[in-house]
Amino acid sequence: MLVHDEDQRLLADAAKGFIQEKAPVAALRKLRDEKVADGFDRDLWRQMAEMGWTGILVPEEAGGLGFGFVGAGIICEEMGRTLTASPFLSTAMMAATAVSRAGSPAQKERWLPAIAAGETIIATAIDEGRKHAPEKTALKAEVSGNGFRLSGAKTYVADGQVADAFLVAARTAGSAGETKGISLFLVDSKLAGVSSERVVTLDSRGAAHVSFDNVQITGADVLGEIDDGLGLLEIVLGAGRAGLAAELSGNAQESFGRTVDYLKERKQFGRTIGAFQALQHRAAHLFSEIEIAKSAVLGALQALDADPAGAALAVSLAKSKAASVARLAAQEAIQMHGGIGMTDAIDIGLFAKRMQVASELYGDADFHADRVALARGF
């Protein structure tokens, strides 16, 4: 059934209440205006851990909720409505998925309870150029001693400025562009040779460019299979992409809701501008698009819960659709607010800025439409 079940509805209510109260858009403004270097509020993150959210995808035996992707997506969507900054996507969704699916017993023991407790932040370091392209990984991992030596650099690692560890995609064989030869490593951010440069981002949140300069790691830091990491990475990215799609859906719904409210209140030419059919039809079109995106998002989250390895098409569908709809929502929100929409004083612009980041991360609408087309045979 393409609807939320009872538990999921309860979670949605709880998430909405919590996030609206503790992390409204004003909280993001505060982070931005006070130039908080972390890019998120550690106290809020601790409270989210107390709610169990940091462990939402961590299995129960490792101290998590084991609630599933639909539940994680619900939280992302609510955070999308208020532009909540947190390492939820990188750590609670992507890293938790990576370690719980492919971690060795020792890795699970080391990382999962820490993720569930909100004590550790793990950022995923994949891309090396401007556009998302996992198979273009060139960062080298050469055999050295009983482990590997990493050298290379990663661009725009979300939450990289605060990460305790990185999930790094590196090349153990082949060359950039090949799907074989990529391996995944869990690398402590305090190791010698790891350095990161914080990126001050459009959305006032955090990211870093990260360099690995002959970083020595051990064989125990390998996650999953050597040379064959792309499959696991796909699943980890699936979690991230679906989470971003859910967030974008929340972002679009909220900026649209604010726009509709404005249409009902602003008067020009002696009437509320919402009475002009030229604006009504665009609003109605956008509403339809948002409805379509919501379905794609729920479809992707359910597909991940059913079979993470088989969910690629559903996930790309959701990311492509949600990204393009959120873009339209942002454009229309600014336009229909008229001049006031261009001001920093109201929140509309903040939704547009986060939309741009969330759309670009882990593949934009075109990247994912291409994957949908390939999966569908053309």
Place this chain on the structure above:
Amino acid sequence: MEALDQFRRDTRAWLEANCPAEMRVPVRGDDDICWGGRNWVFKSEAQRVWLERMAARGWTVPAWPREYGGGGLSHEEVTILKQEMAAIKARSPLESFGIWMLGPALLAFGSHEQKLEYLPPIARGEIRWCQGYSEPNAGSDLASLQTRADDGGDHFVVTGSKIWTSYADKADMIFCLVRTDFSAAKHLGISFILFDMTWPGVSTKPIMLISGKSPFCETFFDGVKVPKANLVGTLNRGWDIAKYLLTHEREMIGGGGGGLLGGRSPGQLAAQEIGVGDDGRLADPFLRVDMARAEVDALAFALTMTRYKDEAASGGRGVGDKSSVLKYYGTELNKRRYELMMRAAGTQGLEWEGARTNDGELPRGWLRTKANSIEGGTSEVMLDIVAKRLLQLPSA
């Protein structure tokens, strides 16, 4: 869960045993669809057998109650039946305005006697219905209709004309909106009545479409005597029924896209015909981009239909005004799909007659889809409904 799995296994086995092979190839145009009715001539023995077998199980209208000829299936079971039919590419055994529109309206508003009289013949494909709504001066502004039904004692006397009546010349009966009170506000003087197309005073005249086909008619009523028992619901309150019925019509038109493409998307068809490169991508990059975007929208739209139906089923209500979203989006999407198909077909899409192209099936289909965003309420009217009812934006 166990019961549903069992239902799926049983359904699969039954379909496998009972769906004739000829009914597992996509329909090739309107002429290949089974519409039923008193004068229906089956296109093949397989078509007859398939209808008979499905009707016997109530599966032409699987969700309707058994006492009215339906299958009495739950929402989940209907979904499973559809999935299993799709899996073997089984054709729909019967299409009709009776199933899509009149049936749901009668189930909601008809008397028990009316349901018993009209629903089982619809389910068995014995009576074909047409819809008498639009008039020359009442299209988008449907409530301004002028066809009159005067009180004649135990009957009404119906006079006036309708336009765009699909298949009026082939239909056995009509569900018709008439004005029964000229003094009331325009929505409050309309009634919903049923009558036979063979009764004295009814005549039809075909309207040729740009696709070169003519399933549409002007319909004239000249003093048609209709018994009062044929009034559905309350006198002068027919607008409520009309609107309810339209939500079903819109849901159906919105979801009906692509039947002629046999379930394949433009991109998939183009890949077959134009071919793909070594990288698996369609050779024409411009076309591919547009097709990829349409594919995303089509898949997400299909999920939306499922979601709305699941929401409606779990909330115990209908899709309601959200049918306007489906109608708008689905029909615009269907037009896009045919535009893409025409681009992919190139000069093949320019052939109008001849066996090679099945008498220009594609360009005729392309032209036919242009009506999708007009029939059953135009896209502009759908957007108005979304704006006013769903978004509660003010009226001018």
